[in-house]
Amino acid sequence: MVNEDVTSPPSTQRTIPAETQTDGLAPESATIRIAPLQRNVDEEERLMAEAQAQGATALQFEADQVVFELKDLSCYYGSFRAVREISLQVPKNRITALIGPSGCGKSTLLRSFNRMNDLIDSAHIEGSIRYHGADLYADGVDPVEVRRRIGMVFQKPNPFPKSIYDNVAFGPRVAGYRGSMDELVERSLRRAALWDEVKDKLREPGTALSGGQQQRLCIARAIAVEPDVILMDEPCSALDPIATLKIEELMRELKENYTILIVTHNMQQAARVSDFTAFMTMGEDRAGYLVEMAPTEELFTRPANRLTEDYITGRFG
Numbered sequence: 001m002v003n004e005d006v007t008s009p010p011s012t013q014r015t016i017p018a019e020t021q022t023d024g025l026a027p028e029s030a031t032i033r034i035a036p037l038q039r040n041v042d043e044e045e046r047l048m049a050e051a052q053a054q055g056a057t058a059l060q061f062e063a064d065q066v067v068f069e070l071k072d073l074s075c076y077y078g079s080f081r082a083v084r085e086i087s088l089q090v091p092k093n094r095i096t097a098l099i100g101p102s103g104c105g106k107s108t109l110l111r112s113f114n115r116m117n118d119l120i121d122s123a124h125i126e127g128s129i130r131y132h133g134a135d136l137y138a139d140g141v142d143p144v145e146v147r148r149r150i151g152m153v154f155q156k157p158n159p160f161p162k163s164i165y166d167n168v169a170f171g172p173r174v175a176g177y178r179g180s181m182d183e184l185v186e187r188s189l190r191r192a193a194l195w196d197e198v199k200d201k202l203r204e205p206g207t208a209l210s211g212g213q214q215q216r217l218c219i220a221r222a223i224a225v226e227p228d229v230i231l232m233d234e235p236c237s238a239l240d241p242i243a244t245l246k247i248e249e250l251m252r253e254l255k256e257n258y259t260i261l262i263v264t265h266n267m268q269q270a271a272r273v274s275d276f277t278a279f280m281t282m283g284e285d286r287a288g289y290l291v292e293m294a295p296t297e298e299l300f301t302r303p304a305n306r307l308t309e310d311y312i313t314g315r316f317g
């Protein structure tokens with residue numbers, strides 16, 4: 001299948017550096033080169049060590065701008081370590097993208113930010129995640145309250161089988177919201193850039209909307225409980241290019257009020273929408289680890305690590 005990303009305006013499409021287009025190994029007529037890299041193990045280990053050393057000096061933000069701080073975070077399913085010793089900071093009111101090859105632990109890492117992995121019996125973490133300075137996994141922290149403050153939008157839009165109105169009102173009702181529900185529903189739908197399209201059919205089922213509208217409804221539902229952070233796990237992967245652009249536009253608006261973390265397999269999307277990008281990959285033990293995190297433009301134009309460069313130029317992953 002040809003992956004034609006028609007959603008990137010030409011001006012934001014990254015130009016592939018000339019030296020990656022031909023390298024003497026590929027036949028001259030080849031236009032697409034996704035050559036499996038035959039690296040030796042020593043080279044691999046050296047690059048990993050380099051990545052880990054850089055990880056230790058990952059981006060540092062002003063203390064009052066740090067929403068999450070991870071220190072040596074490892075995530076396990078039973079005895080399998082899916083994510084290895086990640087240390088990074090997530091800045092406030094910015095969009096941070098997590099990219100990397102399939103299976104490197106992006107979703108696992110994302111779900112650890114609001115303790116969604118607690119719902120999986122075999123899952124546990126080592127290391128720490130601080131949220132505004134407080135240990136998110138400390139005894140006595142209520143995971144339900146954590147998930148209210150740190151909302152999540154999933155890959156496949158998943159509105160409840162209820163009306164548009166009730167989808168948005170659901171969370172506030174459960175939380176015992178006492179203000180005007182009509183106003184809250186309208187405000188949330190406006191923030192999710194959906195109000196104008198649904199204001200005359202609030203009693204119709206949420207599931208009757210288009211895929212892109214359903215995803216914005218899910219964003220409205222997440223916003224309605226007034227979170228601080230929105231986690232998005234490949235929120236556009238089930239959407240067409242136009243709906244994708246709308247969600248990306250919305251994300252840029254939302255970051256004025258929220259901190260956003262997005263997992264995406266689409267590098268153009270990370271490049272278009274995020275302020276910072278963290279690139280993960282996985283080692284021989286299949287544990288995902290952080291290679292580098294940098295301002296997005298820098299990561300895509302001047303990656304610090306060879307592994308990142310190989311990935312963003314399509315040589316790996």
Ligand code: ADP
Pocket residue numbers: 077082100101102103104105106107108109120286
């Ligand atoms: P990514 O999002 O980068 O594709 P995932 O976080 O989904 O990666 O998966 C990372 C690793 O953890 C994979 O090896 C996957 O098979 C494993 N994994 C994910 N979810 C579970 C689970 N619920 N139980 C056991 N292993 C899991």
